[in-house]
Amino acid sequence: MSRKPAAPVQSGNHTKKLAELTCEKIEMRIIEMDWPVGKVIGSEAELLAEYGVSRAAFREAIRLLEHHNVAYMRRGPGGGLVVAEPDPDAMAHAAAVYLRYRKVNPPDLFEARTALELAAVRSAAENIDEAGIVKLRGALAHESEFLGGESDATIHDFHVVVAELSGNPALHLFVNVLTQLSAARFLGTTAMYDKQAARSVSSAKEVEEVHHAHEVIAEAIVAGDTSLAQHRMLKHLNALAAAAAGE
Template sequence: MGTDRTSTSSRVFTPLDPHSRAETVVRRLTDAITFGLLTDDEQLPSEADLAAQFGVSRVTVREALVALRQQNLVETRRGRGGGSFVRAPATGTASPLRSRLAATSLPQLRDTADHYAAIAGTAARLAAQRADADDLVRIGEELHPRGRPLHRVERAFHLEVAAVAQSARLAHEEVAFAAELGTLLWAPIVPVSSKDPDPITEHQRIAAAIGAGDGDLARQLTEEHVARAVERLIDLHLTLVDP
């Protein structure tokens, strides 16, 4: 009992976030640029808007932008029509992703994937229980690549399923994973194996299960879909770590 209490209590005292606020903004924007959430030539909101949206002062945003300029990730122009524009690295776009993948240990990869599968699977299950006709149309629209690269298709599909699940928390978690594992999981650096089912076909099957209201099947198919992507990612990880 003493052991139990000690064990429980010690979990209360975990560290607060060590990053400065400016640093956190830098990381947010750097990640978004590096991983394709913000694209080349895209204009960021104005400093004042960024400050309002991030909930920080303009000084903090400015400091973050200085760092981004030093990393050549944005270019800033003054005056009307000015602002900060994304300068996504054209060459070696995949390098940060590869570095990140190589720097992530195998247990971490698996653990994150387990967590993600739980979220994405549950989202699919709830979507099957809760989707109305409009929802199914919206999911159906995400089955079409429409010229987008596969990683964007993947991300959009799962985000849409999470949205249809009508769970703010799961949608929020899905967004968080999109900025984290999802970036690696659906990264363009991971080739789709010819042995695997076509990812779009997998989406179609998930969507069909959702449409049929079969939550358990939707979850199972989603988990398998994620598991296959994880296996591919792990294969790539192994080639990076130990070529």
């Protein structure tokens, strides 16, 4: 009696490689579709047939997609692989962790911050509208709660708001990354994980100086004065760089 040959056994490494390739293919497909958040791009059975991989490799690919906030599997009627909206804070945090691993030093950190934030403040001043003014004032109002006492890491969020108002997603992301690192420099590593738990040891005078610097930068942005906004931002960043270096 002839015996049917056994199916080849896939090694763990082979399954992992197939999962990574499948994840990349699905990511490229979503990008080519112009990232339609909320759209179901196929059921598990349909996608298994389309990509021709084992169930184990496919489910590992889905795990990777979910970890990257690219897509997630929704169960039940009408379910399937759903396009997700990536979390910019998660992306910024991952990049900040990598730069901590690379031991980025304060001079390099503030060199990058200066280049990015001068571009961001210029664009913010050029593009400011009523909604942006409200957002800036909201950031300043939050900071004012720290006057006379210690602050937490959210006092650095003013810079992220300015970058957001530039209208440039790349500036917004990278300023967020570098601001997280700066906050960790001043307040400790906790600032990268829980902004409100990281408390400042700065004096009330130092908190007031930071808040005043933010206020005058905001004034120049609201006035649409790009040169003055950049001048004030540069002065503020230079002061922060000197403080980070312990000068």
